[in-house]
Amino acid sequence: MSEHNDDAEKEKKSNEEAANSSSEQEEVEHSDMEKIRKYLAQMLRLSDSSNYDEQSQQRVLRELSIDGVVDYIKENENCKIITMAGAGISTSAGIPDFRSPSSGLYHNLEKYNLPHPQAIFELDFFMENPEPFFTLARELLPEGFKPTPCHYFIRLLWEKGLLLRHYTQNIDTLERMAGLPPEKLVEAHGTFHTGRCLKCRAPYTLSWMKEKIMEGVVPKCEECNEGVVKPDIVFFGEMLPERFHFLADRDFAQADLLIIMGSSLVVQPFASLVDRVRSNCPRLLINKEKVGMQDRLSRLLGLRHGLIFDTRSSHGGRDVAWLGDCDTGCQLLAEKLGWGDELKELVKKEHERLSAETNAETSKD
Ligand SMILES: [Zn+2]
Numbered sequence: 001m002s003e004h005n006d007d008a009e010k011e012k013k014s015n016e017e018a019a020n021s022s023s024e025q026e027e028v029e030h031s032d033m034e035k036i037r038k039y040l041a042q043m044l045r046l047s048d049s050s051n052y053d054e055q056s057q058q059r060v061l062r063e064l065s066i067d068g069v070v071d072y073i074k075e076n077e078n079c080k081i082i083t084m085a086g087a088g089i090s091t092s093a094g095i096p097d098f099r100s101p102s103s104g105l106y107h108n109l110e111k112y113n114l115p116h117p118q119a120i121f122e123l124d125f126f127m128e129n130p131e132p133f134f135t136l137a138r139e140l141l142p143e144g145f146k147p148t149p150c151h152y153f154i155r156l157l158w159e160k161g162l163l164l165r166h167y168t169q170n171i172d173t174l175e176r177m178a179g180l181p182p183e184k185l186v187e188a189h190g191t192f193h194t195g196r197c198l199k200c201r202a203p204y205t206l207s208w209m210k211e212k213i214m215e216g217v218v219p220k221c222e223e224c225n226e227g228v229v230k231p232d233i234v235f236f237g238e239m240l241p242e243r244f245h246f247l248a249d250r251d252f253a254q255a256d257l258l259i260i261m262g263s264s265l266v267v268q269p270f271a272s273l274v275d276r277v278r279s280n281c282p283r284l285l286i287n288k289e290k291v292g293m294q295d296r297l298s299r300l301l302g303l304r305h306g307l308i309f310d311t312r313s314s315h316g317g318r319d320v321a322w323l324g325d326c327d328t329g330c331q332l333l334a335e336k337l338g339w340g341d342e343l344k345e346l347v348k349k350e351h352e353r354l355s356a357e358t359n360a361e362t363s364k365d
Pocket residue numbers: 197198199200201202221222223224225226227
């Protein structure tokens with residue numbers, strides 16, 4: 001028995017030693033990495049960001065929590081807020097994540113023998129064969145979808161005069177449907193809201209395209225009678241809208257607070273927008289999991305800084321992650337700001353209005 005205890009004791013000790021030496025090793029590795037990073041940054045004339053962590057961790061929030069962010073908003077009159085959003089803010093509206101091959105949407109496309117599922121969103125493929133895209137679009141088109149509490153929270157920010165701009169990766173037009181004015185909106189990956197003839201560039205509306213798509217025909221231009229009308233969503237290999245670059249250059253440097261919701265922050269250049277706010281601008285992530293942190297390679301090259309949630313700096317920090325679904329997070333934030341009931345009222349009123357509109361349209365048909 002005592003022998004057994006000895007063994008256990010030995011094992012425990014050796015585990016501790018291993019743990020110690022691995023953390024020492026990490027330290028050494030870290031300082032080596034730091035040297036290499038500085039060297040590379042110098043050689044490549046990249047910005048030397050050795051002081052970045054210190055600067056970026058300026059203490060701007062009373063505490064690193066949603067309460068700290070709420071106090072910060074209340075204390076900053078005219079707080080300029082930028083919101084950034086991805087597919088996660090629309091999932092509770094029932095909109096499938098169409099870029100994910102596991103969404104089930106791709107099953108209908110088997111008959112088209114796509115080289116790979118993403119080919120649907122490749123311009124070259126679309127020019128040759130637009131049919132699979134429009135088959136998918138039939139299932140995606142905003143029909144009976146309603147904006148979520150999260151969308152209406154963004155609208156409330158605007159109504160309160162706090163929204164500098166909303167940047168979205170979504171093409172579902174739910175922001176517009178929620179009543180956010182177009183000038184407050186940057187649809188980074190384009191939108192279904194409008195479309196254009198690929199040949200003569202004649203513009204078309206969503207309702208025109210929708211009618212064709214629901215009939216199951218490829219929308220053809222009525223001006224030139226030749227071109228296919230493509231919704232203004234950004235395909236792979238296409239440039240992002242000019243509006244995105246123009247406004248991002250202007251907005252991010254002025255923001256007092258960044259709120260990122262329901263995005264995995266992996267698609268570029270959208271993801272690196274988080275690096276473009278000032279170093280003392282707090283950043284709140286509302287998402288199912290922590291995302292957007294710097295990876296080792298970017299750190300080594302001093303390229304992307306990303307979000308820093310678990311700071312070791314004595315200065316505190318500025319990034320807060322609230323983990324959960326976007327609607328719950330936004331309702332909580334609204335409540336803490338004293339707008340809880342207002343948000344619930346707005347959602348109720350707007351959903352009733354949209355249902356009435358849909359019913360009126362259906363009975364008209
Ligand atoms: Zn045309």
